[in-house]
Every structure is written in C-alpha cells, then in structure tokens.
Amino acid sequence: MPNEAGRAYGLTALCPIKHGAEAPQPGKPARSFAARTRDLLQDLNEAAESPMACVPNTYLCRFLVLDNVAYQGDPAKLDRLRSSYLVFVADLHAGKKSEEGLRRYLEGMWEHAEPTVRSLWEHCVGFDTVSSSDAFVRYVKRCQVENTLYFNGSTDEPLAEQLKNLYLKQEFSRFAFEHQGKKGAELQAAFGQFLTRTRPHDLSGPTWKPGARTLDDAVIDPNPPPQYLRSVPTGASR
Amino acid sequence: MPNIAGKAFAMNLITPIERWQAAFNKIQFWAIRQPILSFSLRGLVTLSMIHYARWAIVQPTEWPRLDESQPKEKLHYAYQLFFSNFNGSWAQYVDSFSVAIPSGLNLLWFRNVGWPKAVPEQPFHRYVEHNEVWTSHYYSAYPMAASNDVKSAQRVKQALTSFASRTKDMEAAAFEQAYNELLNELQADLSQMAPTPIVSLANAAVEERMRQDAEAGDEQDSGRAPAMMGGSHAE
Numbered sequence A: 001m002p003n004e005a006g007r008a009y010g011l012t013a014l015c016p017i018k019h020g021a022e023a024p025q026p027g028k029p030a031r032s033f034a035a036r037t038r039d040l041l042q043d044l045n046e047a048a049e050s051p052m053a054c055v056p057n058t059y060l061c062r063f064l065v066l067d068n069v070a071y072q073g074d075p076a077k078l079d080r081l082r083s084s085y086l087v088f089v090a091d092l093h094a095g096k097k098s099e100e101g102l103r104r105y106l107e108g109m110w111e112h113a114e115p116t117v118r119s120l121w122e123h124c125v126g127f128d129t130v131s132s133s134d135a136f137v138r139y140v141k142r143c144q145v146e147n148t149l150y151f152n153g154s155t156d157e158p159l160a161e162q163l164k165n166l167y168l169k170q171e172f173s174r175f176a177f178e179h180q181g182k183k184g185a186e187l188q189a190a191f192g193q194f195l196t197r198t199r200p201h202d203l204s205g206p207t208w209k210p211g212a213r214t215l216d217d218a219v220i221d222p223n224p225p226p227q228y229l230r231s232v233p234t235g236a237s238r
Numbered sequence B: 001m002p003n004i005a006g007k008a009f010a011m012n013l014i015t016p017i018e019r020w021q022a023a024f025n026k027i028q029f030w031a032i033r034q035p036i037l038s039f040s041l042r043g044l045v046t047l048s049m050i051h052y053a054r055w056a057i058v059q060p061t062e063w064p065r066l067d068e069s070q071p072k073e074k075l076h077y078a079y080q081l082f083f084s085n086f087n088g089s090w091a092q093y094v095d096s097f098s099v100a101i102p103s104g105l106n107l108l109w110f111r112n113v114g115w116p117k118a119v120p121e122q123p124f125h126r127y128v129e130h131n132e133v134w135t136s137h138y139y140s141a142y143p144m145a146a147s148n149d150v151k152s153a154q155r156v157k158q159a160l161t162s163f164a165s166r167t168k169d170m171e172a173a174a175f176e177q178a179y180n181e182l183l184n185e186l187q188a189d190l191s192q193m194a195p196t197p198i199v200s201l202a203n204a205a206v207e208e209r210m211r212q213d214a215e216a217g218d219e220q221d222s223g224r225a226p227a228m229m230g231g232s233h234a235e
Helices: A033-044 A098-121 A133-143 A161-179 A186-196 B020-032 B035-046 B090-100 B102-108 B123-131 B145-167 B172-186 B201-221
Strands: A007-017 A059-065 A084-093 A150-152 B008-017 B050-058 B077-086 B136-139
Touching: A007 A033, A007 A098, A007 A150, A007 B050, A033 A084, A033 A098, A033 B090, A059 A133, A059 A161, A059 B050, A084 B035, A098 A133, A133 A186, A133 B102, A150 B020, A161 A186, A161 B020, A161 B050, A161 B145, A186 B102, A186 B145, B008 B020, B008 B090, B008 B123, B020 B035, B020 B050, B020 B077, B035 B090, B035 B102, B050 B145, B090 B102, B090 B123, B123 B201, B145 B172
Parallel strands: none
Antiparallel strands: A007 A084, A059 A084, A059 B136, A150 B050, B008 B077, B050 B077
C-alpha cells in the first residue's frame, strides 16, 4: 500500500471548506470560512504547546488551507479550485495493520484533542454531522487521498520508543563525556547508577515529552524512583 | 515561521500534470515501489536529512466531494501533491535534491507542466518557489532532533540495552574494556541535542510574551505598576 512505509503511515486528507462567511461580529470584519480556518490554525502557533502533542503516535503533522493552485503561465491552461480545502498531512506510527492503526490514530486524535478538532473542522463541508470518534474516522477517510509514494527516511517505531531513544541518546552522550578517563570499578558503579536513573526499558519515563522545544522541559517521568536512588539530577539540561 | 518546527522544515509543493500523463506517472510510481526497483529510491536514502516525504497524484475527479452543495471541481489538470519533512534550510534541501539525485527528481516530476528539470538549479528553484504552498501550523514530536538523531538514537538504545545485559556480571576490568568497545561502536551516534537558536519565529514570540508576562507579574507582586504588558496575551 502506498500510504505506508514499514510501520509508518502517511495520511493525506483534503477537507473541503464551505463557501460563505461567518456573520460579522461587532468591531470585527466578516471572515470567509476559509480565512477563519486559517486564523484558527495560526492561533495554534501562539500557544506554548501544539494540541497535536497530546495525540499519541504523531511523528510530525501539518495543517494548511489550500485556496488555489498556481498558474504555470502561457501556454498552460488556467485552473481554479472551486472550493478551499483544509489540508491535513500527518506522519504517524500505525503498526503492522496500517488501516487499523490509522483508525486508532484518528480515534486518539478525537479523544485527546476534540476541542481543537471541532474548531478546525467546524467550517468544513459535512462536518456538522460529526459528533463521535467513529464519525470523525469516517469523515477523515472520506477526505483522504491515496499517496502514490510514501518515503520513510527515519524510523517506524512507536513514538514512545522514538522519544525514549532520544532521551537515552542525550543522557548517554552526557554520561560518556562526564566519565572520560574513569576506570574499572568506578566506571562500572557509575554505569549501574545510570541504568537505575534512566530505566532504558521503561517507556513511561524518564523520557522526552512529545513536542518539547527546550531541554529544560524535555524530560518527563511520571514514576520517578525514590530520592536515594537519584544520585544525578534527572534533568537533561546542562 | 509556521513552516518550521524546531529542526524540521515543512515543504508543500502542488504541481499540475496532464491527466493522461498523470495516469502514466502513477504506473511509474507503482513500479518504483516494487522491491525489484527499490534501487531507484537509493538516492533519496542518501539524503539523510529527510524524516518522511510523500507524493500523491490527484485526478480532477478525485478531489473529495462530500456533499451536493459542494461544487464539483472542474480542472484541466491532475495535480501532484508533494509534502516533505526535512532538516536544514529551504535552500540546503532544494540544492541537495538537485545535486544528489537530479535524475531521480526528473523521474518523480516527469512531465509535470512547467517542470524545468532539476539542473540547472536556478530554474528549478523558481519552479519550487512558484508552486510552493505555505503551512499554517506545523508540529514535530521532537523539534530538537534531526532525522539523523532519531536514527542514531535507535542504534544507541539497542547497543546500550545489549551492553547492559551482556556486562551485568562482568569483572571491573572486563567491563571497562567492553565499555570502551561500546563507545567505539557508538562514536558516530553520540552527540548532545539542543534547540536551534530560534525554534520558530512564532515560538520566539511566545517565549518573549511569557517573559514579559512573568516580568509584569513580578512587578505587580512587588506592588509596582507593570511597565509594559505583552500585547498579544490580552487579545
């Protein structure tokens, strides 16, 4: 299937936006539904965290409003789209059964980001009838276009694995730097403490938080070990 | 800049193709996907700054129409949609493509209307700029990591967990030797990640606003009037 590469899945959805405009508010000009959708998307950039950070297994994703296509100049023919489209493009972990994985992903999106989903899709054609995760899955699938080629230049692990790997890479790089020149027993004891602190097999934490933009807020650990086991601060920032 | 999420850059390119040509190109893409012809993607693999990328060819009748109230699209052309996530700047990416896999690009955009060929670079740049569409919101789960970091982190984790179980009961001297071998094995994969100087202009604006809000809060706490509030917060 051209929508997947290994266990990674590329969702491409073109969601038509209704014609027309919102009723003007006092002191504010009327905005077309397409312009209003773009406003809402741009508002997301002002928040400290993207709402998509809450959606499990989102590697990367983007939203844009496509109003038209570019004219290539004479002698090309002029094309004009008759609707604007909310374009939703997501790179996600779907697992081996990709279509089932896509359904789970969209259900998770509804579960964890429903207010955002409702506001972004509010002005899309046919979205009025969407009021459950099942309906949202069906809706997005109706808007989905099939990829002709999907290329994975990264890994296809579950996001929790990728984030744990990144946390371990960061921590072990620091460990290696700080323990240069140490010998035998001292090195072995320090490595033991490192394993206790970083818990390499525990995906719940310590790990990197999805979407973290700075090292100061990158590490999360919902189940920190007792204080006496934490000989080194768990923060990644130095 | 909403096309940027930390180290990732989102490119969107939408280009027309004659409908009959699009049907042919779909067959060509199908062939590229077959294992026996997977070597044709080898050039893409060498561009290690790519996280994920996709191509989708949409015929005029394939644009989603969900309701009778929505007008049918009446387009002369099919359209090829290209969405890519990569690390580095726009120019670095476009130039890398042009230099590393010019024939691959000519294959992937075969006979798209106005396609100037991947080389020379200047017409190719103009074509990309002309057909590029701006992203409004872009999210990355790991803005501080490049694609190479994600791949090397996987190797680090595998090597580390294997090393931990292998050396569990080792004598100190043997452990030290195994540890040095581990560092030797991972030397190309170990590095510290950090934010790019400006993750994005929007993010920089958010941080500046938060800083101003915090300063204003401190001043209010100390009983003085705030000097200047961040304007966007009140909107």
